[in-house]
Amino acid sequence: MARTSHQKTSGLLNRFPLFQTGDLDEARSCVAQKFCDHRLEQLGRCRTLAVTHNHVAGREVSLNYLHYGADVQIDPGLLRSFYLLQIPLSGHSNVIHRGEEVLSDASIATLLNPDRETQMTWQGECRKLILQISKSHLQAVAESLSGAPLPGPVRFDTRVDLRSANGIRLKRIVQACAAATDRGDLSLGDGNGTDLKVEMDLAQALLTLQRSNISHILDKADTGPTPRALRLAVEYIHANLAEPITLNDIATVAGVNVRTLQKGFRQRYDLTPMQYLRNARLDAAHYQLIVRQNEPSVTQAAFGNGFSHLGRFSRDYKRRFGVLPSQRAT
Template identity: 40%
Template sequence: MLQPLAPRPLQAHALFQSTDLDEARERVAAVFCPHRLETLGRRARLNARQHHLRGERLSLNYIEYGAKALIAPGELDRFYLVQIPLAGGAMIANGGTAYYSSPARAAVLNPHRPTTMIWDEGCAQLLIQIDRQAMMDHLAAQLGARSDRMLTFDGPLDLTTGPGAALRRLALYLAAEADQGRAPLGQGLMARQVESALMSGLLDSGAHDHAAHLGRARAAPRPRHLRLAESYIEANLRRPLTIEEVAAAAGISARGLQLAFRQWRGTTPLGWWRDRRLEAAHADLMAGQTSVTDTALAWGFTHFGRFAESYRARYGIPPSETLRAARTRFED
């Protein structure tokens, strides 16, 4: 039997721990929705716990039941739910779709389709609960118009490569930040951008009925002011920039520039600038001809701890591991 990660994610945000079935059902329902909860097997021994970090439009959760458990909430109604197994797995039925979710395959539960699940004994999961209306609003921002139908996901989400692996890394990174007292969710522009990044990650990685429309929207020509802003940022990667400076170079207001990047890039202008610098730093480290410190300084990262955290969130490993692997490759 697979064991949950130790320490458990979101340990600093423990909500409850109980061996009582009724209490577990009631406490989980208070965050999610009323549901049927039963243990399976004559020797089943429940040891349920939930950790919960609430944001403005979504929440991060960690749940385990210990025993094999049947969970039947019906329609979730108010929210989408992404379930990322960290140990064990679960059989998922959401509407007419059924599949097995594992550490390699997340489950995405639609709010408007009935759900029934059987979690394996020892199953432990990190869950992203996203408000239904917030998800539809975010979709509309990406499409440039509101959809006339509910966003519907189909089947499991691949966590091993591409956007799915990035989504998993981001969720675990945010949980780790919360456990270090740097809660990434809550109020403010940065917290909203974090939530938007999670929703964009879900749209990019999950199979859903709006994927083709999103592809056409993103393939459309960029507005002139966005092209000018991106060109200016690319030409000035190595020095500090402000939103006001970039906006002036693009001939648009700072607010207008933020809205353009949010609609077309799913991030902020400075977030896009940071990502380009991380890509440049990654390329230098992959070449194996420099040090982590020199690379960070060369691309404007003066806080080495933050650089390492941002790099790990994007690439899944510390910058030192990238450099070590590159040097080993060249030595071979």
Template identity: 40%
Template sequence: MDNTGAIQNMADTGRPRHLPLSCSPFFTSQDVDEARARVAQVYCDHRLEPMGKRGFDARHNRLAGSDLSINVMTYSAKTMIIPGALKEFYLFQYPLSGHASISNGTNCHEIGGGRSGVVNPSESTCMIWGEGCTQLMIQVRRDALQRTARSHFGLPDGQSLRFCGANDMRAQEGKAFLGLLNYAMSGDGVLGTGGLMGQQLETTLMVGLLQTQRHNLSEQSLEKSGALPRAVRLAEEYMSAHIAEPLTLGTLARETGVSERALQMAFRAGRGRSPMAVLRDLRLERSWQELSHAEPGTNVTDVAMQLGFYHLGRFSEHFRRKFGCTPSEILRKARRL
């Protein structure tokens, strides 16, 4: 099967009959333990917990180079994946169909519908793939990507590369990167064949990943250029430090030294959302952490109330929209681990 154009041509609905990269099959299985063991062979040990009622079916195609591999994976059932810290590699994820919720340390976001994300290796990770989610992934060695970031983007020696948030791949730069991935996956590509051309293709893929995914170097560039207003950074730092306190727009304006109107405009320009919408997301991310690493006696009501969510129905709906499952589902799974 020719994979050229397969990424763009796959509709974001349903589950594909044929996975891209079919010329490089890795495994298929309807057994959860077998699927977990096979994935652990090339990624890392992890917990794999089907959550939905649909029968479990896993498929994985994989093309490996020297410093990175391209993978296409799908789970038929809604599935929780808990690998902890990946340690030795970064993992780029781009859903070809369906959606997934990612919690990677304090970096929590949803991908799918044209949005991608990268999992950092040094922070604990928990993911929920929605039913029928199919993902295109690049697994890239930590040292190789750090080396590329230093040589091409000026990552200072001793500083770690850290990705954050979801990224819209529907703009021209994102489309160009996906086109490069199409080429690498096609029969015309040289990935995995060794030699200078294969090494050059891997470097080009890593540069493309760094150009299209948001990370701490791009955040620093925004701050230096003035594109990310100082008031936004100060307000977000204050939110994180006082996340369980009753914060208002007036409080944030006073702490950042600007008017409420100026703060609203700064957030619209820098984040595309209001300050209170950003605060709600930060609190939802903290609630994910509390519930997915629950201590004995933890319950959804207490976590919600402590973070200022006094309407439990709305809290549950916001949580489900952001992470793809309800707070109760996360807590139940955490108690089984």
């Protein structure tokens, strides 16, 4: 019988235990509910099966910590509807995907494509942090980066070198999301602007940091925006501080793709467009709070400038101005 979510687990994402079990059939069924139907077999009996699966899901992505405790063979066939980045935290696994056999350990992760079959063998000490991203979401982000429809599905190289600069960065991004979720700083699934941005950032990280069949398209699209495009973007941001605008909204108004927009903001302001938007909202709220006449409440200043979470507003406000919004000048 799977243990309930209030019981203690080990590993990452401890605040989000899905199940623990020593029963092979139960493990297969529970894991399948979050990923896909698959074949699961224990290899040998020298270790006792002790499966732990921690799981937190957003709208289009999920973060997972998975450990079987014994040598197992996993055959999911086609994933069909999602991509799967598997980052080993300990131990090793053998992964066969796209006709390539990869020995995955602390230095090598694997990235599985939806339309290619996979077979895996996990050694008993193998523990993995797993990022699952829906196929439709990744396709949409890829098209926003390229600025045009893609000729077909995105297919990544299976092997992810965690010793390379891109691999190190990719691992840090995923681990940082897991750590922020564990701390309660990030709430995947809330549907607010922060977690939706994180889902886009995770997909963009895969697309820009791991080689794929569209890397050449993204490289060609990576040109700087014109001054007019940046001006349109900045004007749109300041005119819509209270609105739930997205990175795609800003890029569309500016008439450039997302990656070009981001490059331009980095070059001109040393910020991403969404960091610029956050700072503009904070500056507007700060001005309203220090004005003596018709002074708004902290809640009014936050919500009136596009913040949906008072705790994050207070945290960001203090980082920018050195005091909490409740400690503003009067």
